[in-house]
Amino acid sequence: VVTGAGAGLGRAHALGLAKLGAKVVVNDMGAKTDGTGGSATPAETVVEEIRKAGGEAIADGADVSNFEQVKEMVARAAMKWGGVDLMVANAGILRDKSFGKMEPEDFAKVIAVHLTGTYNCCKAVWDGMRERNYGRIVLTTSSSGLFGNFGQANYAAAKAGMVGLMNVLAEEGRKTNIKVNTISPTAATRMTEGLIGPEILALMKPESITPAVLYLLSEDAPTRTIIGAGAGSFAVIKVVETEGLNLPQDQWTPDAIAANFAKIGDMSTARDLGGAFFQTFKYVEQAAKAAGIKLPSMGG
Numbered sequence: 660v661v662t663g664a665g666a667g668l669g670r671a672h673a674l675g676l677a678k679l680g681a682k683v684v685v686n687d688m689g690a691k692t693d694g695t696g697g698s699a700t701p702a703e704t705v706v707e708e709i710r711k712a713g714g715e716a717i718a719d720g721a722d723v724s725n726f727e728q729v730k731e732m733v734a735r736a737a738m739k740w741g742g743v744d745l746m747v748a749n750a751g752i753l754r755d756k757s758f759g760k761m762e763p764e765d766f767a768k769v770i771a772v773h774l775t776g777t778y779n780c781c782k783a784v785w786d787g788m789r790e791r792n793y794g795r796i797v798l799t800t801s802s803s804g805l806f807g808n809f810g811q812a813n814y815a816a817a818k819a820g821m822v823g824l825m826n827v828l829a830e831e832g833r834k835t836n837i838k839v840n841t842i843s844p845t846a847a848t849r850m851t852e853g854l855i856g857p858e859i860l861a862l863m864k865p866e867s868i869t870p871a872v873l874y875l876l877s878e879d880a881p882t883r884t885i886i887g888a889g890a891g892s893f894a895v896i897k898v899v900e901t902e903g904l905n906l907p908q909d910q911w912t913p914d915a916i917a918a919n920f921a922k923i924g925d926m927s928t929a930r931d932l933g934g935a936f937f938q939t940f941k942y943v944e945q946a947a948k949a950a951g952i953k954l955p956s957m958g959g
Contacts, residue, residue: 660684660736660743662723662780663750665701668799668846671865672747672872673705677714679873681745684736685709686719694752694768723750723776726783733783743784745876746796748777755810766813773817774824781828785837794837795876798825800885802843805896822885822898829883830934838882840875843896844868845889862890900938902928905945 661676663669665687673683685705689698702718709716717739721728736743752772754765777798788794803811804818821841828839846865871888874880885896904923906915916923932938947954 660686660733660745660780660784661747661749662686662776664705664747665689668844668865668868669747669749670705671869672749673716674708674712675866675869675873676745676747676876677709677712677716680714682740683709683714683716684719684732684743685716686721686723686732686750688720688722688750690752692753694754694772723748723779724771726779729776729779729783733787737787742787742791744788744791744793744795746780746784746794747799747872747876748780748797749799750776751799751814753811754813757810758812761812766816769813770817770820773814774820777821777824781824781839788832788837789835792836794832794835795880796828796832796837796839797872797875798839798841800841800843802845802887805843805885825885826883826934833882838875838880840880840882841885842868842872842875843885843887845887864890867891897931899926899929899931901925902930903941903945905942905949907949 661669661673661683664673664683664685669685669687673685677683685702687702687705689701690696697720699718699720702720706716706718717736719732719735721732723729733743750772752769754761754769756762756765781796781798784794784796788796798821799818800821801814801818802808804815804821808815825839825841828837831837832839844865846863846868867890868888871886871893875884875886887894887896901924904919906919932941944954
């Protein structure tokens with residue numbers, strides 16, 4: 660299943676999967692970039708492209724923010740082909756405004772499509788993947804959420820939420836061979852038209868992102884990995900934490916934080932902690948060492 664597959668990145672992913680022999684559900688409401696309106700034509704056009712090339716595909720117009728519609732889409736695919744092994748949650752909309760001018764409904768709608776919609780897609784395929792002991796899921800984040808971008812508080816909040824969702828689903832999926840990863844793409848799509856000059860846009864073809872998505876959907880894919888991709892460049896993005904500094908209780912003050920901030924923020928010591936409890940263990944170990952307390956082994 661590829662959501663938002665009627666154009667842009669989703670279309671490129673759907674065509675790429677079909678070329679490798681996957682049976683593809685091309686999901687798209689055919690809405691405008693702000694999420695209004697709708698048409699079956701974009702999804703049906705991509706399905707026709709796949710069929711003409713000798714592949715198998717069906718169109719689906721489910722609204723990803725509606726869980727019942729997403730469940731029906733997955734059930735339809737399972738009835739036709741036996742199950743859904745691969746899910747690419749790509750559907751999205753934009754309602755950009757500076758935060759001061761952003762209305763609550765515009766914030767809520769973007770969260771509903773991007774973050775809740777991604778949850779709905781993952782939830783709808785999760786039980787089937789667990790039963791078959793196999794699944795590959797790719798979520799779609801953005802540099803706007805990872806690093807920030809003016810005028811996109813709603814979009815950035817949703818996209819940053821993808822990373823938290825990935826972290827937990829990757830952990831929960833390990834025992835049943837479900838791998839969950841995230842793509843952070845930058846490409847020439849309907850969402851970037853008018854923001855970037857034509858010469859640069861020509862370098863940023865959606866097809867330049869798809870190889871990373873296909874890799875993250877492969878049998879030998881990693882899990883809990885964010886790949887940044889654009890214009891043929893690929894990178895790994897991580898959330899890291901510095902080693903930090905344990906302060907004695909008489910220095911639990913803002914002045915002590917300020918005085919030691921260079922050491923606290925020393926990025927040369929930064930690393931990926933790998934999970935929430937590793938942060939807790941690290942802090943406790945530092946405090947125990949400072950207090951001369953020997954801790955039992957915490958494992959890992």
